[in-house]
Amino acid sequence: METISIILLFITFFGLLAYGVPVAYSIGISTTLTLLLNIAFMPAITTACQRMTTGIDNFALLAIPFFILAGEVMNRGGIANRLIAFAKSLIGSLPGGMLYVNTLAAMLFGAISGSAIAAASAIGSTLTEKMAKDGYPRDFSAAVNITSSTTGLLIPPSNVFIIFALASGGTASVAALFIAGYIPGLLVGASIMFMIYLYGKRKGLPMGERVSMKQLFIDFKSAILSLSLLFIVVGGIVGGIFTATEAAAIAVVYAVILGFVNRELKLKDFKSILLTSAKTTAIVMFLICTSMAMSWLFSFESIPQMFTDFLIESVKNPFLVLLVINITLLVVGTFMDMTPAVLIFTPIFLPVVMALGMHPVQFGMVMVLNLCIGICTPPVGTLLFVGSGVAKVPVTKVIKKLMPILGVMTIVLLIITYVPAISLWLPRFFGLIE
Template identity: 80%
Template sequence: MSIEIISVIVLFVSFFGLLVYGVPVAYSIGISTTLTLILNIIFMPSITTVAQRMTTGIDNFALLAIPFFILAGELMNRGGIATRLIDFAKSLIGSLPGGLAFVNIISAMLFGAISGSAIAAASAIGSTLTDKMESEGYPREFSAAVNISASTTGLLIPPSNVLIIFALASGGTASVAALFVAGYIPGILVGLAIMIMVYIYAKRNGLPRADRVNFKKLFIDFKNAILSLTLLIIVVGGIVAGIFTATEAAAIAVVYAALLGFLNRGLKVSDFKPILLKSAKTTAIVMFLIATSMAMSWLFSFEGIPQLLTATILDNFSNPILIFLIINIVLLIVGTFMDITPAVLIFTPIFLPVAIALGMHPVQFGMIIVLNLCIGICTPPVGTLLFVGSGVAKVSVTKVIKPLLPLLGVMVLVLMLITYFPDLSLWLPRVFDLID
C-alpha cells in the first residue's frame, strides 16, 4: 500500500474518529491534517506546514466581508428591525389561513436575507413570534419547525457569508457577485415550498387567520420596514453594478445598520460593547474554522484526492443524473453531523471538480452544496439551527422533529429541482452578464 493511500486513510479515519469522540470540528480538522502530514517525511516538521497553510488560507481580502456582515447582523438584531419586518409581513399576508405561520416564514426570509445569518433570523423571529403564535392556537413545536426551516433561506438569499466562503473554496471559479444574484431564485423557491406545506397544514388543522388590514395600515407598516429592506438593494445592487466589492458592501452594511438602529431608537451607545464582543467571538470561531479547513483543503490537493475521486466516479458511473444524486446524498449525510462552514470548505474541493467534469457550472454547484447543508443544519445530531430554534421556542428537539420532517421534505424537492434544472440557478446571473 502506497504512502498516499495510507495518508488518505489516516486523514479520514482520524477526522471522523475525533468528530465521533466529540472533539470540536475545527480541532478535528487541524489534528487530522497534522497527523497526516507527519507521515510525509518531506514535510517535516508538519506543524510548521499546517500553520503556514492556515495563515495563507485566511489571508484573503474577500474574507474581510465576513466579520463586517456578522457585525451588521448583530446590529440589526438589536436595532428593532425584526419587529418592523414582522409587522409588515403580518399586514401583507396575515389574513391567510395559518396567517401567523406565513408571517413567520416571510419575516425569517427577509431578516435572514438582510442579516445574512440563519441563526440570527431564527433567534430574532422565533423569540418575537413563538409566544404569540401559541396564544392564538398554533402548536409550539409547529411554530419552531416553521421558524427553523424558513431561516435557512437567509443562507441562499444574499448577502450570505456562506456564499462568500464557497467563492473562496471554489478557487475563483465562482464570483461572489454571481453567487449572490444566483441565490435569489433558489432561496425564494425554498420559502414558497415551505409556505405550500404550511397552507396544507393550516387547512387540515383549522389554524386561525388574522383580520384583513386596510391599505392605510399596510402602507404604514411598509413605510416602517422600507429602510430595512433598502439595505438589500444597496448591498447586492452595489456589488452587481460594480460600485463596490463584497467587502466594501459589508462595511457599508455595518454603517447603515448602526444608523438605522439609532433612527429606530432600538440601539443605544451602551449596546455597542456587548455587540462588538459577541461579533468578535463569532468571527474568531468562523475564521478558525476557515483556517483549519483551508489547511485540510490544501492537503486534499497535495494528495490528489479530488482528482482521484473524479476519476473513480467517472470510471464507475456513466449517468450524470445518478452521479449528482449520489453527490446530493453524500452532502445531505455530511450536513447532519458537520457545521455548514467547514463542510463547504472541505467538500467543495472534493466534489466541484466532479461537477465541472460533468458540465455543471460552479455557480449552480454552489447553490446545490449550500442548500444541501442548509437542510443539514436543521437535522440532528449536530443541527445547529435545529437546537437554536428549539431553544428559542423553549420546546424539546424531539417534539420539533415530527412537524419539521414535511418541511425538510419539500426543501429536498427544491434541491432536486435546482440540481437538474440549471436555469433556476444560472438565469439571473446571465441576465446581469455575471457568467457566460
C-alpha cells in the same frame, strides 16, 4: 503512500468528530497527523501553520467579520419587529396567517442579517408566544421558524457564498453567487408556505386580522429602510460599484445609522455587540484556517482528481453521480457545520460536477441548500436546537413536524440540481457569467 495518507486523514477526522472533539480541532489534528506520514515533525508542523495563516490571507474574507457585525447590530436595532409588522400586514389575514408571517419575516430578516441563527432567534422569540396564545401548535410553529430561517443563507448577502467563492478557487464569483441565490431562496420559501397551507387546511388554523391599505402603507414605510439594505449591498456588488468586502463595511455603517434612526440602538449596546461579533468571527476564522489547511492537503495528495476519476468511472450515469453527491452532502450536513463543510468538500466535489458540465455557480446553490437542510437535522443541527429552545419545545416533538417540510425542501434541491436555469438565469441576465 497516498492511499495510506487518505485513509489516515479520514479515519482520524471522523474518529475525532465521533469522540466529540470540536470540528476545527478535528480538522487541524487530522491534517497534521497526515502530514507527519510524508515529512518530518518540524516541517509538518511548520507547513500546517503556514497553510492555516496563508489560507485566510484573502481580502474577500474581510467581508465576513463585517457582515457578522452588521447582523448583530441589526439584531439589536429593532429591524425584526418592523419586518414582522410589515409581513403581518401583507399576508397575516390568510388561514394560518401567523405562520406565513413567520416565514416571510424570517426570509427578509435572514437575507438582511445573513444569519439563519439570528433569524430563528429574533423572529421566533418575537412570534412564538403570540402564536401559542392564538392556538398555533408550538411544535409546528418551531418547525416553520427553523426551516424558513435557512432561506437567509440563500438570499444574499450571505457569508456562506463568500466562503464558497474562496473554496472554488475563483471559478464562481461572489457577485454571481449572490444574484443566483434569489430564485432558489424564494423557491424554498414558497415550498415552506405550501406545507403551511396544507397543514392549515387540515388543522383549521385561525385567520389573522385583515388590515387596511393605510396600515399596510404605514408598516411598509416603517420597514422600507431595512429592506433597502438588500438593494444597496447586492445592487452595489452586481453593479460593480463596490466589492463584497466594501459592501459589508457599508452594511455595518448603514445598520448603525438605522439603529439610531429607529431609536432602538444605544451607545451602551456596542460593548456587547462588538464582543459577540468578535467571538463569532474568531470561531468562523479558526474553522476557515484549519479547513484551508486540509483543502491544501487534498490538493497535495491529489484527492479531488482521484475522487473525480473514481466517481465518473464507477458511476457511469451523470444523473446518478449528482444524486450520490447530494446524498453525501445531506449526510455531511447532519454532523458538520456549514463553513468547514463548504471548505472541505467543495475542492472534492467541484471538479466532479464541472467534469459533468455543471456550472460552479449552480453547484454553489446545490451545496448550500444541502447544508441548509443539514443544519435543521440532528445530531448537530444547530438551527434545530436554537429553534426548539426559542419555542420551548422538546427537539423530538419538533423533528416529527420538521420531516415533511424537509421533504419538500429536498424536492426543491433536486429541481435545482437538475434544472440549471433556476440558478443561472439571473447571473446570465446581469452578464455575470457566460
